[in-house]
Amino acid sequence: MSFMKGDLLSRTRRLVKGLAKAEPVWLKAMEQAPPATFPRAENKLVPISLPEDVYIKKFFQKYPESKHEDAIKISGFDPPPARIYGWRVLELKEQGVSEEEAVAVADMEYRVEKKAKKKAYSRLKQIARLQGKKPPPNPYPSAIKEIQAEERKYVRDRFYNRDILKIVEKLKEERQAEMQDRRGGGGW
Numbered sequence: 001m002s003f004m005k006g007d008l009l010s011r012t013r014r015l016v017k018g019l020a021k022a023e024p025v026w027l028k029a030m031e032q033a034p035p036a037t038f039p040r041a042e043n044k045l046v047p048i049s050l051p052e053d054v055y056i057k058k059f060f061q062k063y064p065e066s067k068h069e070d071a072i073k074i075s076g077f078d079p080p081p082a083r084i085y086g087w088r089v090l091e092l093k094e095q096g097v098s099e100e101e102a103v104a105v106a107d108m109e110y111r112v113e114k115k116a117k118k119k120a121y122s123r124l125k126q127i128a129r130l131q132g133k134k135p136p137p138n139p140y141p142s143a144i145k146e147i148q149a150e151e152r153k154y155v156r157d158r159f160y161n162r163d164i165l166k167i168v169e170k171l172k173e174e175r176q177a178e179m180q181d182r183r184g185g186g187g188w
Contacts, residue, residue: 009034052086058103059085063110068144085110 006014009030015021059082060067066081079087085106092102117140125135138145158164 007035007037050086052083052090055086055089055103055106056082059110062107068142081110081113 009027012021012024012027013031016023016027088106088109089099089102092105093099097105121138121140128135141149158168
């Protein structure tokens with residue numbers, strides 16, 4: 001019935017009229033009180049675009065590594081660096097600065113902020129080493145490194161977990177038996 005056009009009521013009417021289907025019990029009740037029909041949107045969904053989107057695209061063209069290093073934190077309150085960059089360019093343009101200069105200033109501010117974050121973390125590590133403590137986790141980690149840190153315990157687990165080691169031994173024995181069957185299976 002998916003190839004037929006119309007709603008459930010009109011499709012069922014056509015099938016009953018064409019004797020392809022017996023008249024269902026609910027058809028007369030549905031004809032007397034048909035369901036509400038809602039206007040359908042045209043099949044074209046208009047994408048939402050914000051004024052800073054143009055500059056965000058330029059930012060990602062200039063810094064493609066930022067997509068992985070400065071990933072969007074869904075549960076976080078801080079906007080991603082690309083959005084801050086776009087807002088800053090728009091703010092400078094509103095103040096009367098030309099677009100090229102605004103982009104250059106926002107670009108410089110982004111690089112300075114990124115260097116400051118790296119420098120602050122290296123200083124934290126240095127202080128921890130002087131105190132003889134373990135260095136703190138990076139407060140500005142890249143998304144890739146966060147994922148790798150989460151997966152690290154599972155990667156190590158395959159070498160030390162007894163259940164997994166038993167499964168590996170069993171697979172090795174099965175593979176060895178299969179290889180012996182292939183060699184000795186000729187019947188010579």
